[in-house]
Amino acid sequence: MFKADLLELLETVLGQRPDLAFHILSNGQHFEQGDVERLRQPCYQRVQWGIPVYSADHASHDQIVAKEGALARLEKSFCHLLAAGARIELRTVLLSDNYNDLPRLARYVVTRLPFIEHWSIMQLENAGFAKNRWDALYVDHQQDFAPLGQALDHAILSGLDVRLFNVPRCSVPQEYRPYAMASISDWKRRYAPTCAPCHERDQCGGFFEWHPRDADLKVVPL
Incomplete structure (x- = not known):
């Protein structure tokens, strides 16, 4: 709705401040052919x-974002962004609705979207709309790591830069820990009491301050 205003703002600020850069979250629904040259x-x-x-399946992605035709429209936007040489971070939040489909999504990403800068796979934050639907949306990757592990394997073997966000290092197998970023800002990050002796705590993002405390029981100091 405010795309033109946003682009004008970016051009003005970046033109005057060469020291600045922006990371902008977008649903990608409104990029058009006319934006490419700009x-x-x-x-x-x-x-x-x-x-x-969220999913390589159109119906599943559309259901998660509550918009019919969202993935089809997003694919058109990706074509325009590719033509423009845009820098793209792909973001996927782990949900009960998409978790088992992650390997298929990984194949989709490496074959259809190899031009992205990196793929950020994120555990769900217990905030906003998710807070009221936590039990229905949250999926514990420690109970069955296989779908996430297979997705990571596809990305890694294809040379894609893939990262895990909001995931404590001890919650993933050792071979995947290099991909687990310390992604939670210090002002909203907490560690379980059992994290105290962990040798990798400084490299770990811990938990969101508002993450359910029952997750603390699964902490295993490294």
Whole structure:
């Protein structure tokens, strides 16, 4: 709705402040062919677009974002962003509705979207709309790591830069810990009491302050 205003703001600020860069979260629903030349301007190399994709299945993705035709429209936007040389961070939140489909999504990403800068796979934050539907939405990746592990394997073997966000290091097998980022800001991060002796605590993002405390019981100091 405010795309033109946003682009004008970005161009103005970036033109005056060469020391700044932007990371902008977008649903990717409104990029058009007419935006390509504009987005090719050098200033947009300091803009990264964070765009969510939840499933390779159109019906599943559309259901999660509550918009019919959302993935089809997003695929058109990706074509325009690719033509513009835009920098893209793909974002996928782990949900009970998409978890088992992660390997298929990984194959979709590496074959259809290899031009992205990186793929951020994120555990769900207990905030906003998710807070009221936590039990229905949250999926514990420790109970069955296989779908997530297979997705990571596809991405890694294809040379894709993949990262895990909001995931404590001890909650993933050792071979995947290098991909677990310390992604939670210090002002909203907490560690379980059992994290105290962990040798990898400084490299770990811990938990969100508002993450359910029952997760503390699964902490295993490394």
